[in-house]
Amino acid sequence: MTNEMQPMLEVENLEVFYGAIQAIKGISFHVMPGEIVSLIGANGAGKTTCLQTISGLLHARVGDIRYEGQSLKRVPPHRIVEMGLAQVPEGRRVFTELSVEDNLAMGAYTLSDRSREAALLEEQFRHFPRLRERRDQRAGTLSGGEQQMLAIARAMMSAPRLLLLDEPSMGLSPVLTREIFLTIRELAKQGITILLVEQNAAVALRLADRAYVLESGRLVMAGSGRELLRDERIREAYLGE
Amino acid sequence: MLFFVQLINGLQLGAIYALVALGYTMVYGIVKLINFAHGDLMMVGAYLSLFLYSSGLPLYFALPLAIVATSLTGVLIERVAYRPLRNASRLSALITAIGISLLLQNAFMILFSSTPRRFPSVSEQLPVFVIGTNRISFMAVLTVLFAVGLMLLLTAFVHGTRMGKAMRAVSEDMRAAQLMGINVNRIISLTFAIGSALAAFAAILYGFSFQQIDPYMGAMPGIKAFIAAVLGGIGILPGAMLGGFLLGIIESLTKAVMPAGYTQLADAVVFLVLILVLLFKPSGLLGQTTREKV
Numbered sequence: 200m201t202n203e204m205q206p207m208l209e210v211e212n213l214e215v216f217y218g219a220i221q222a223i224k225g226i227s228f229h230v231m232p233g234e235i236v237s238l239i240g241a242n243g244a245g246k247t248t249c250l251q252t253i254s255g256l257l258h259a260r261v262g263d264i265r266y267e268g269q270s271l272k273r274v275p276p277h278r279i280v281e282m283g284l285a286q287v288p289e290g291r292r293v294f295t296e297l298s299v300e301d302n303l304a305m306g307a308y309t310l311s312d313r314s315r316e317a318a319l320l321e322e323q324f325r326h327f328p329r330l331r332e333r334r335d336q337r338a339g340t341l342s343g344g345e346q347q348m349l350a351i352a353r354a355m356m357s358a359p360r361l362l363l364l365d366e367p368s369m370g371l372s373p374v375l376t377r378e379i380f381l382t383i384r385e386l387a388k389q390g391i392t393i394l395l396v397e398q399n400a401a402v403a404l405r406l407a408d409r410a411y412v413l414e415s416g417r418l419v420m421a422g423s424g425r426e427l428l429r430d431e432r433i434r435e436a437y438l439g440e
Numbered sequence: 441m442l443f444f445v446q447l448i449n450g451l452q453l454g455a456i457y458a459l460v461a462l463g464y465t466m467v468y469g470i471v472k473l474i475n476f477a478h479g480d481l482m483m484v485g486a487y488l489s490l491f492l493y494s495s496g497l498p499l500y501f502a503l504p505l506a507i508v509a510t511s512l513t514g515v516l517i518e519r520v521a522y523r524p525l526r527n528a529s530r531l532s533a534l535i536t537a538i539g540i541s542l543l544l545q546n547a548f549m550i551l552f553s554s555t556p557r558r559f560p561s562v563s564e565q566l567p568v569f570v571i572g573t574n575r576i577s578f579m580a581v582l583t584v585l586f587a588v589g590l591m592l593l594l595t596a597f598v599h600g601t602r603m604g605k606a607m608r609a610v611s612e613d614m615r616a617a618q619l620m621g622i623n624v625n626r627i628i629s630l631t632f633a634i635g636s637a638l639a640a641f642a643a644i645l646y647g648f649s650f651q652q653i654d655p656y657m658g659a660m661p662g663i664k665a666f667i668a669a670v671l672g673g674i675g676i677l678p679g680a681m682l683g684g685f686l687l688g689i690i691e692s693l694t695k696a697v698m699p700a701g702y703t704q705l706a707d708a709v710v711f712l713v714l715i716l717v718l719l720f721k722p723s724g725l726l727g728q729t730t731r732e733k734v
């Protein structure tokens with residue numbers, strides 16, 4: 200069944216450089232519609248670089264990225280969002296000077312239909328009642344967990360079909376991490392395709408349909424979340440067992 | 441009583457600094473560039489106003505047209521000179537800005553010669569207030585009202601509209617703004633457009649207030665407006681306004697107490713203010729409490 204479908208996202212032979220330093224050394228992977236795919240790897244493996252290249256903030260020297268069959272090369276970042284591909288960046292990056300509600304409005308910047316925006320706002324508030332309570336508060340005054348919720352809600356305001364998340368558990372307590380991951384699963388149930396980047400391999404693998412392991416800019420392993428959870432090398436290197 | 445007159449003069453001068461400082465601070469807030477050519481855009485606005493008026497257009501048509509043309513000039517400068525350097529070092533962008541400043545000054549010197557030109561006068565048509573023994577020109581009042589009004593409009597825009605909020609978002613985190621689908625280039629162009637239009641407003645008020653314009657007229661007010669922006673806290677809109685007015689008043693009052701022939705020293709006092717701010721409160725007067733940036 201899935202074989203007949205076209206991948207939602209296809210990354211092909213990608214190479215990304217910072218000046219002379221090569222951060223991504225030729226990786227290929229794909230995400231099918233409706234899947235949760237995790238990309239795990241240690242600090243500095245190239246996960247953020249990979250997501251930033253997909254979103255158009257960085258440019259690949261070699262290779263291609265296709266979203267719903269269309270190449271994203273030379274597509275500016277704001278167009279990529281318009282096409283339905285949103286990202287929750289590493290470190291949340293909420294606009295601290297703007298109110299919670301204005302942060303959400305920025306997420307909907309590409310929408311022209313105001314009534315659709317209002318409906319999406321209502322949906323985020325239903326998901327995250329805490330954000331409704333704090334809607335007029337400056338985002339900088341929120342706690343780390345609340346900022347992460349805001350960052351996810353803000354990305355959801357563009358009504359994406361594919362959502363990239365860069366280490367949403369970073370700096371959060373186990374309880375909050377659990378809460379965030381339940382939210383991600385909830386989004387997937389609504390039909391949103393997820394590409395999740397994590398250092399926290401245990402939770403990421405448990406959530407994922409499939410996962411890839413990135414090491415120093417190369418993909419070294421791939422498989423279903425369950426397979427990788429059982430893998431000896433993974434248990435040793437990423438689960439600390 | 442002399443004090444009162446100098447205070448009014450200071451406010452009038454300060455209003456002009458404030459308008460130029462608003463542009464400095466907006467552009468700095470968004471691209472972190474000290475646009476040294478910004479003062480010269482004021483000169484461009486003054487010449488365009490005079491040129492369009494001299495070519496026979498009525499004032500109420502010539503001035504808005506000059507404001508739009510100055511605004512487009514600012515946008516064009518960003519497009520051809522600053523945008524290609526956006527990822528280059530700050531120093532190369534700064535040097536480019538100084539280059540643009542010299543380019544504008546010399547281009548206008550070649551076009552209009554360095555002889556000062558007379559700006560059209562409107563003060564004869566305007567009433568004069570008499571308070572006690574002091575005469576206060578309506579132009580001074582108008583200049584201050586205009587500056588304050590424009591700042592309030594700008595503040596309303598930046599806080600109350602979608603584009604204004606996008607401007608604040610870009611100023612805080614350009615990459616995150618791109619991930620929201622904000623076309624950052626368009627927001628930067630808009631910032632230069634507004635900043636340059638404000639410089640043109642300042643130019644017109646300057647022309648009406650002081651009657652004389654020349655190709656280098658933007659240099660000194662440009663530097664002083666920059667100091668005003670730093671004094672108020674660079675990147676902060678109300679800070680630019682506060683800094684502009686304070687600087688105008690300081691300059692005016694210093695001139696008043698200096699013995700005749702030494703009034704040039706007022707400029708030195710202004711630079712002293714910059715040094716003191718950088719030493720004791722580098723974030724500016726409003727730098728800590730209000731962290732509103734654009």
Ligand SMILES: Nc1ncnc2c1ncn2[C@@H]1O[C@H](COP(=O)(O)OP(=O)(O)O)[C@@H](O)[C@H]1O
Nearest residue numbers: 217220222240241242243244245246247248249
């Ligand atoms: N702006 C940059 N300039 C130079 N090197 C960078 C930059 N950002 C990341 N790198 C390098 O690229 C590699 C991958 O980094 P990154 O993608 O941030 O990894 P991860 O997200 O997996 O921690 C690292 O070696 C890092 O030092």
Ligand SMILES: [Mg+2]
Nearest residue numbers: 246247248289
């Ligand atoms: Mg990272």
